[in-house]
Amino acid sequence: MSSCDLCVVRNRAICAALDPEELNALNAIGRTRTLKAGEALIWEGEDSVIVANVIEGALKLSTITEDGREQIVGVVFASDFIGRPFGGKSGHGVTALTEAKVCAFSRADFDAFARAHPQLEHKLLERTLGELDRTRRWMLLLGRKSASEKVASFLLELVERLAAANGCAIEFEKPAVHHVTLPFTRQQVADLLGLTIETVSRQFTRLKNEGIIDLPSRRDVTILDYDGLVAEAA
Amino acid sequence: MSSCDLCVVRNRAICAALDPEELNALNAIGRTRTLKAGEALIWEGEDSVIVANVIEGALKLSTITEDGREQIVGVVFASDFIGRPFGGKSGHGVTALTEAKVCAFSRADFDAFARAHPQLEHKLLERTLGELDRTRRWMLLLGRKSASEKVASFLLELVERLAAANGCAIEFEKPAVHHVTLPFTRQQVADLLGLTIETVSRQFTRLKNEGIIDLPSRRDVTILDYDGLVAEAA
DNA sequence: CGGCAATTTGACTATCCTCAACAGGGGTGG
DNA sequence: CCACCCCTGTTGAGGATAGTCAAATTGCCG
Numbered sequence: 001m002s003s004c005d006l007c008v009v010r011n012r013a014i015c016a017a018l019d020p021e022e023l024n025a026l027n028a029i030g031r032t033r034t035l036k037a038g039e040a041l042i043w044e045g046e047d048s049v050i051v052a053n054v055i056e057g058a059l060k061l062s063t064i065t066e067d068g069r070e071q072i073v074g075v076v077f078a079s080d081f082i083g084r085p086f087g088g089k090s091g092h093g094v095t096a097l098t099e100a101k102v103c104a105f106s107r108a109d110f111d112a113f114a115r116a117h118p119q120l121e122h123k124l125l126e127r128t129l130g131e132l133d134r135t136r137r138w139m140l141l142l143g144r145k146s147a148s149e150k151v152a153s154f155l156l157e158l159v160e161r162l163a164a165a166n167g168c169a170i171e172f173e174k175p176a177v178h179h180v181t182l183p184f185t186r187q188q189v190a191d192l193l194g195l196t197i198e199t200v201s202r203q204f205t206r207l208k209n210e211g212i213i214d215l216p217s218r219r220d221v222t223i224l225d226y227d228g229l230v231a232e233a234a
Numbered sequence: 235m236s237s238c239d240l241c242v243v244r245n246r247a248i249c250a251a252l253d254p255e256e257l258n259a260l261n262a263i264g265r266t267r268t269l270k271a272g273e274a275l276i277w278e279g280e281d282s283v284i285v286a287n288v289i290e291g292a293l294k295l296s297t298i299t300e301d302g303r304e305q306i307v308g309v310v311f312a313s314d315f316i317g318r319p320f321g322g323k324s325g326h327g328v329t330a331l332t333e334a335k336v337c338a339f340s341r342a343d344f345d346a347f348a349r350a351h352p353q354l355e356h357k358l359l360e361r362t363l364g365e366l367d368r369t370r371r372w373m374l375l376l377g378r379k380s381a382s383e384k385v386a387s388f389l390l391e392l393v394e395r396l397a398a399a400n401g402c403a404i405e406f407e408k409p410a411v412h413h414v415t416l417p418f419t420r421q422q423v424a425d426l427l428g429l430t431i432e433t434v435s436r437q438f439t440r441l442k443n444e445g446i447i448d449l450p451s452r453r454d455v456t457i458l459d460y461d462g463l464v465a466e467a468a
Numbered sequence: 469c470g471g472c473a474a475t476t477t478g479a480c481t482a483t484c485c486t487c488a489a490c491a492g493g494g495g496t497g498g
Numbered sequence: 499c500c501a502c503c504c505c506t507g508t509t510g511a512g513g514a515t516a517g518t519c520a521a522a523t524t525g526c527c528g
Contacts, residue, residue: 063373065374088363088367091367118356122355125359126320129362130322136297139376140297142373143427186507198508198509204508205509218492218507421474430517430518432475439476452475
């Protein structure tokens with residue numbers, strides 16, 4: 001029995017394309033790995049040597065300029081795919097935001113396996129197309145939105161994604177009071193939104209003062225007025 | 235004989251994965267279409283009904299906020315793929331920047347054909363992964379670079395991509411004097427960089443005054459000091 | 469040559485960044 | 499168990515970058 005049978009993302013990750021026998025073969029070339037918060041899995045600019053599925057936790061993809069400015073270019077959660085198959089260097093580093101568990105493969109092994117299993121490649125293609133859509137939506141935020149719009153949009157996107165990552169894909173009650181535990185520090189939120197930490201902090205407290213959100217702790221946000229937040233997101 | 239035999243992007247577009255017989259079958263479901271500059275091929279938010287290969291010219295992918303702010307989220311040239319296969323709405327409009335020629339398919343037809351031809355899906359996957367890499371690099375520009383860095387980076391990326399699109403993939407002499415004809419208006423450059431038209435204009439004239447570029451006409455840029463431009467791009 | 473749209477230039481302003489000081493809270497060690 | 503410390507986050511003041519509004523200029527097309 002392959003350990004995949006017990007995998008919590010078995011039916012949501014790209015592995016869902018495989019039948020039990022194929023899954024066994026894939027399992028044979030992968031190994032699960034646990035990362036502490038802050039631990040890096042892939043470094044920016046290195047030759048792409050591993051790819052992985054996220055089983056649990058959250059990781060950031062980010063690039064840094066020579067002079068130290070950082071931009072987070074993606075965040076992945078359970079069931080998402082990490083890495084750059086089929087040649088090339090990885091243009092961004094991958095670092096755990098929370099404690100995380102991934103199912104990692106050597107890139108060469110994965111490439112060969114994928115090419116032999118078109119169903120898997122198809123899933124990967126769908127996932128990549130979706131990620132590209134999401135990334136392009138984020139570009140509108142980075143290029144054209146104000147600080148207040150950025151922060152509001154960020155919170156909305158986060159509740160939606162976390163809800164999806166936790167399986168409740170069917171129903172998502174929008175006008176309710178939501179609660180989120182951020183997998184980010186303020187600095188990381190800033191790096192995601194293209195702002196400074198101070199500006200992010202000011203926007204958070206402004207939203208709190210206006211009664212749109214509450215901030216029970218540094219890592220927690222309660223959305224008290226969902227429609228108000230939508231209005232802020234422009 | 236399929237018209238693909240004469241196609242100038244035959245060996246660079248995703249069609250390169252197909253043998254002559256398969257190509258015939260693909261050709262049967264596609265039709266070439268010519269677009270004038272400014273003409274739209276896909277509208278933002280509509281159900282994805284067509285996909286296409288670019289044969290000639292340049293097109294922009296862009297999203298617009300309700301209040302009219304626009305962000306260009308991608309630019310495609312000859313041999314690039316357009317559209318969103320496998321369900322979903324298109325999150326951005328596609329509009330010709332120059333006169334353009336595309337090879338268009340009904341999305342349903344293309345989906346079915348692609349699923350039956352893993353080689354084609356593989357090419358599409360590689361292309362999509364590459365596009366995702368490029369898009370993520372652009373996020374660093376949007377989120378973390380200053381106006382002067384944005385404009386310099388834009389010019390460098392453009393000469394590189396146009397050189398690649400014109401086939402000279404092997405050799406690209408960096409330190410030489412380069413000349414580019416922009417497929418963009420100033421407004422479109424602004425929408426690409428997340429700036430205003432005035433700021434773009436000021437940066438162009440500054441680079442000109444500093445002898446780094448020359449501006450023979452509104453649509454033409456000559457790079458006089460490549461290294462200087464690289465230095466500006468940070 | 470005139471008209472029109474795109475671009476440039478100028479003056480002023482607002483937003484966000486920078487630098488700096490302060491506050492809070494979670495963990496450690498006494 | 500409490501006090502202290504360090505890290506993260508918040509708040510404040512001032513300044514710089516890019517945006518806004520307005521006018522002048524260019525160059526393209528009939």
